[in-house]
Amino acid sequence: xxxxxxxxxxxxxxxxxxxxxxxxxxxxxxxxxxxxxxxxxxxxxxxxxxxxxxxxxxxxxxxxxxxxxxxxxxxxxxxxxxxxxxxxxxxxxxxxxxxxxxxxxxxxxxxxxxxxxxxxxxxxxxxxxxxxxxxxxxxxxxxxxxxxxxxxxxxxxxxxxxxxxxxxxxxxxxxxxxxxxxxxxxxxxxxxxxxxxxxxxxxxxxxxxxxxxxxxxxxxxxxxxxxxxxxxxxxxxxxxxxxxxxxxxx
Amino acid sequence: xxxxxxxxxxxxxxxxxxxxxxxxxxxxxxxxxxxxxxxxxxxxxxxxxxxxxxxxxxxxxxxxxxxxxxxxxxxxxxxxxxxxxxxxxxxxxxxxxxxxxxxxxxxxxxxxxxxxxxxxxxxxxxxxxxxxxxxxxxxxxxxxxxxxxxxxxxxxxxxxxxxxxxxxxxxxxxxxxxxxxxxxxxxxxxxxxxxxxxxxxxxxxxxxxxxxxxxxxxxxxxxxxxxxxxxxxxxxxxxxxxxxxxxxxxxxxxxxxxxxxxxxxxxxxxxxxxxxxxxxxxxxxxxxxxxxxxxxxxxxxxxxxxxxxxxxxxxxxxxxxxxxxxxxxxxxxxxxxxxxxxxxxxxxxxxxxxx
Ligand SMILES: Cc1ncc(C[n+]2csc(CCOP(=O)(O)OP(=O)(O)O)c2C)c(N)n1
Ligand code: SF4
Numbered sequence: 063x064x065x066x067x068x069x070x071x072x073x074x075x076x077x078x079x080x081x082x083x084x085x086x087x088x089x090x091x092x093x094x095x096x097x098x099x100x101x102x103x104x105x106x107x108x109x110x111x112x113x114x115x116x117x118x119x120x121x122x123x124x125x126x127x128x129x130x131x132x133x134x135x136x137x138x139x140x141x142x143x144x145x146x147x148x149x150x151x152x153x154x155x156x157x158x159x160x161x162x163x164x165x166x167x168x169x170x171x172x173x174x175x176x177x178x179x180x181x182x183x184x185x186x187x188x189x190x191x192x193x194x195x196x197x198x199x200x201x202x203x204x205x206x207x208x209x210x211x212x213x214x215x216x217x218x219x220x221x222x223x224x225x226x227x228x229x230x231x232x233x234x235x236x237x238x239x240x241x242x243x244x245x246x247x248x249x250x251x252x253x254x255x256x257x258x259x260x261x262x263x264x265x266x267x268x269x270x271x272x273x274x275x276x277x278x279x280x281x282x283x284x285x286x287x288x289x290x291x292x293x294x295x296x297x298x299x300x301x302x303x304x305x306x307x308x309x310x311x312x
Numbered sequence: 313x314x315x316x317x318x319x320x321x322x323x324x325x326x327x328x329x330x331x332x333x334x335x336x337x338x339x340x341x342x343x344x345x346x347x348x349x350x351x352x353x354x355x356x357x358x359x360x361x362x363x364x365x366x367x368x369x370x371x372x373x374x375x376x377x378x379x380x381x382x383x384x385x386x387x388x389x390x391x392x393x394x395x396x397x398x399x400x401x402x403x404x405x406x407x408x409x410x411x412x413x414x415x416x417x418x419x420x421x422x423x424x425x426x427x428x429x430x431x432x433x434x435x436x437x438x439x440x441x442x443x444x445x446x447x448x449x450x451x452x453x454x455x456x457x458x459x460x461x462x463x464x465x466x467x468x469x470x471x472x473x474x475x476x477x478x479x480x481x482x483x484x485x486x487x488x489x490x491x492x493x494x495x496x497x498x499x500x501x502x503x504x505x506x507x508x509x510x511x512x513x514x515x516x517x518x519x520x521x522x523x524x525x526x527x528x529x530x531x532x533x534x535x536x537x538x539x540x541x542x543x544x545x546x547x548x549x550x551x552x553x554x555x556x557x558x559x560x561x562x563x564x565x566x567x568x569x570x571x572x573x574x575x576x577x578x579x580x581x582x583x584x585x586x587x588x589x590x591x592x593x594x595x596x597x598x599x600x601x602x603x604x605x606x607x608x609x610x611x612x613x614x615x616x617x618x619x620x621x622x623x624x625x626x627x628x629x630x631x632x633x634x635x636x637x638x639x640x641x642x643x644x645x646x647x648x649x650x651x652x653x654x655x656x657x658x659x660x661x662x663x664x665x666x667x
Contacts, residue, residue: 106510108382120519126508128381128520131404134374137366141378141386142508144362145336149382149510167374170367 071095073104075124084284086274087116089241090183090250095123097255098150101262107150108142110135114156115189115276133164136171139178150261152179157198158188161223165197168227168269175232175266179257182223185274186295193279197221200294205279220298224271228304234266236304240273240296242288253303256310265307273299316493322347322486324456325415325479326355328463329387332497334413335361336386338375340368342394343427344483345417349389369394373401373414380410381520383507385467389415391483392433393424395441402476403442407522409537411470413463414448415479417486418618420645428645429483429568434622437480438596445534447541448478449548450595452566456490462593468499473544474506480595482618484568484647541597550593553606555581559588561660562607564627565616566592569648573616576653585661595623600630607631612660614638616653618646 073095081087107125113132120127130138135153143151188194194207202211228236239250257268275287339349356363366372379386395416418433420426437450453459466477508518524530565573570591580587590606615624640656642648
């Protein structure tokens with residue numbers, strides 16, 4: 063038999079990534095690439111990269127890409143989509159990018175019902191700049207700018223972006239997933255696929271938040287990091303689909 | 313033949329953009345350019361174009377970045393405080409070498425300033441404005457007709473050089489009504505094989521980017537940009553000279569100020585004073601050599617601006633220290649009267665010097 067059961071998706075380039083060992087960015091890239099292949103839209107996909115550890119994702123995705131300014135990916139993606147309404151346009155963003163500096167851009171892209179898809183990687187920290195507090199950093203979590211642990215008296219509570227965005231009419235599909243085990247990976251891929259299908263059907267804005275790990279800046283081994291995520295992040299950021307159009311839910 | 317129509321400056325820019333083939337406009341309301349945003353909201357749907365009122369100028373310019381990266385002829389417009397917010401995006405657009413047109417109908421500053429006409433954003437517009445070594449092509453019209461012609465030209469230049477072009481006007485130009493006729497773009501819509509429009513059979517991804525992590529690579533990119541800017545300096549200088557051949561005093565003014573300066577100049581001429589005027593139309597590239605030549609036989613220059621003195625630095629760099637460069641400016645939305653400028657001319661001609 064010559065049938066290949068496990069091959070690199072067409073939508074990924076054949077290079078090794080710069081991500082740290084155990085980092086989930088690579089897995090999430092792969093799931094997106096598989097979905098783009100399965101939907102057979104590689105040739106009309108335009109991705110928008112963020113500023114963050116995944117800034118170089120344009121080197122890993124094998125389709126047209128635009129590298130946006132920090133937090134502005136939803137605005138940039140809006141510009142692209144309005145020029146090519148037939149294209150598949152998505153933004154890939156971290157939690158500093160999407161939930162801090164780019165809050166206005168993501169909220170208004172969702173509010174307009176912009177027909178784009180956003181993959182939001184929540185690792186509760188600023189990875190690229192070396193582990194500073196993010197809006198999603200958990201209470202008491204130690205980072206380089208919350209060295210005594212995040213104190214909600216001064217910094218408020220971590221933002222639940224999915225729950226917040228789900229309140230907007232323009233947002234048609236909002237889900238939170240994780241890629242910490244094979245079962246969750248299958249669910250994550252299904253959610254990402256649905257989020258792209260929402261766009262292909264012209265229904266409106268769709269976002270998938272993926273809980274992710276940053277072993278390097280959390281100061282843990284990849285295994286410890288996964289455990290920490292399950293024990294601390296999942297209870298505060300519950301997994302599930304927050305919003306889905308009836309016709310897709312069935 | 314195109315016929316003349318009476319139009320407000322701001323609206324004329326909008327119509328000229330449409331004539332130039334622009335079908336994507338992203339903006340945010342701010343006085344004194346809001347008529348342009350409103351005009352686009354009326355006109356774009358009629359020509360199958362896209363009008364989008366963004367949540368901020370930051371978002372608007374990043375939408376422009378996306379649309380330009382995707383291959384469109386695209387425009388945004390604002391006034392001073394909004395242009396400050398756009399600087400991040402403009403730097404990215406310059407770095408990624410994307411064509412777009414940005415309109416700044418300047419108002420008084422700094423800060424929230426006023427909504428009256430001013431020219432206080434000259435430094436910001438011509439010296440870069442955002443971070444990094446880059447230049448916008450900056451064009452400064454002084455009539456509604458020129459707003460129209462320069463808007464169309466701006467789209468052509470943006471595409472030709474893959475560079476942002478800024479139209480630097482002011483509140484007065486935006487509000488004034490004058491007849492204008494429209495002529496279509498010279499180059500028309502050009503092919504953009506570099507755009508991120510989806511591969512669509514191309515086989516190889518296009519990437520729009522301004523990140524070069526290796527210092528060697530970023531330096532090469534900067535050298536490439538500087539070569540492009542040198543080419544623009546060589547080819548895209550624009551200016552107007554009026555009665556400079558025999559002038560003892562050369563007035564230097566751009567935009568709305570040049571119209572007031574001209575009235576004062578005509579009056580001085582009528583009274584036998586040898587006064588001429590040099591009007592830079594491209595503020596970047598600045599017509600350095602042309603100004604130096606124009607003022608060769610003059611014994612002094614008088615720079616006139618609606619600012620505390622910004623263009624005067626380029627005027628001084630152009631003519632050197634060999635002759636006095638006087639300055640007269642009003643700020644905060646105050647407009648000098650022709651009488652005021654005439655008085656400055658008289659003072660200088662009488663050897664009493666200007667300010
Ligand atoms: C305007 C601006 N401010 C700050 C930075 C520095 N910066 C780069 S990445 C980053 C945070 C990225 O964190 P996140 O979005 O959570 O992504 P991660 O690296 O964790 O994947 C910051 C603050 C920048 N590049 N631009
Ligand atoms: S710093 Fe964190 S988010 Fe960035 S690549 Fe390493 S593990 Fe991943």
